[in-house]
Amino acid sequence: GNSVTQMEGPVTLSEEAFLTINCTYTATGYPSLFWYVQYPGEGLQLLLKATKADDKGSNKGFEATYRKETTSFHLEKGSVQVSDSAVYFCALSDERGYQKVTFGIGTKLQVIP
Amino acid sequence: DTEVTQTPKHLVMGMTNKKSLKCEQHMGHRAMYWYKQKAKKPPELMFVYSYEKLSINESVPSRFSPECPNSSLLNLHLHALQPEDSALYLCASSPQRAADTQYFGPGTRLTVL
Numbered sequence: 001g002n003s004v005t006q007m008e009g010p011v012t013l014s015e016e017a018f019l020t021i022n023c024t025y026t027a028t029g030y031p032s033l034f035w036y037v038q039y040p041g042e043g044l045q046l047l048l049k050a051t052k053a054d055d056k057g058s059n060k061g062f063e064a065t066y067r068k069e070t071t072s073f074h075l076e077k078g079s080v081q082v083s084d085s086a087v088y089f090c091a092l093s094d095e096r097g098y099q100k101v102t103f104g105i106g107t108k109l110q111v112i113p
Numbered sequence: 114d115t116e117v118t119q120t121p122k123h124l125v126m127g128m129t130n131k132k133s134l135k136c137e138q139h140m141g142h143r144a145m146y147w148y149k150q151k152a153k154k155p156p157e158l159m160f161v162y163s164y165e166k167l168s169i170n171e172s173v174p175s176r177f178s179p180e181c182p183n184s185s186l187l188n189l190h191l192h193a194l195q196p197e198d199s200a201l202y203l204c205a206s207s208p209q210r211a212a213d214t215q216y217f218g219p220g221t222r223l224t225v226l
Contacts, residue, residue: 034214036217041219042219042220043117043119043203043205043217043218043219043220044156044203044205044215044217045216045217046214046215046216049214089155093210100158100161100169101158101215103155103156104155105154105155106153106154106155108153
């Protein structure tokens with residue numbers, strides 16, 4: 001079956017530091033890949049997505065590239081802010097799963113001033 | 114309007130009570146989802162409705178009963194819950210498929226005494 005592996009947190013960074021959160025996946029075929037973010041006390045919201053190999057998703061300074069050869073979709077940001085503190089979920093959906101999204105365990109990011 | 118609304122925000126209920134959670138979206142989405150999220154865990158899929166018909170039930174106990182009265186509304190009826198059912202219940206919608214972006218509501222924080 002499908003699975004998503006992402007680094008366990010928490011990740012603590014100083015403001016303006018570089019962020020990488022690793023995500024690898026196992027799936028058959030060509031899944032769509034997502035990063036969702038959950039701020040404290042809120043539901044999840046889409047941060048970025050990529051639907052085919054070598055696609056780069058980007059939003060709010062965050063980027064992730066769909067790497068089929070390494071089955072990875074690592075999240076990066078060049079300079080984090082305190083307001084980026086949240087839990088980040090890597091996720092995938094494939095055509096055979098049709099209506100199911102498989103989530104990773106989530107990585108908590110804490111950015112300190 | 115890209116919002117999914119959920120009511121109530123918080124709910125405390127006894128094990129013999131009957132209550133309902135409500136979810137609404139006006140984006141014309143044809144797929145709607147219920148998830149359960151425990152603290153520090155990813156969302157777990159419970160039910161999927163596609164075009165107002167139940168398409169996925171992830172072996173959820175019968176004390177949870179979903180209902181989709183129309184394409185904009187999704188309810189979750191609760192009866193005889195257990196304390197371990199205490200969690201954040203998230204509703205989401207997507208245009209048609211899980212490969213589409215899912216839009217999440219803020220959730221209902223449920224406590225079962």
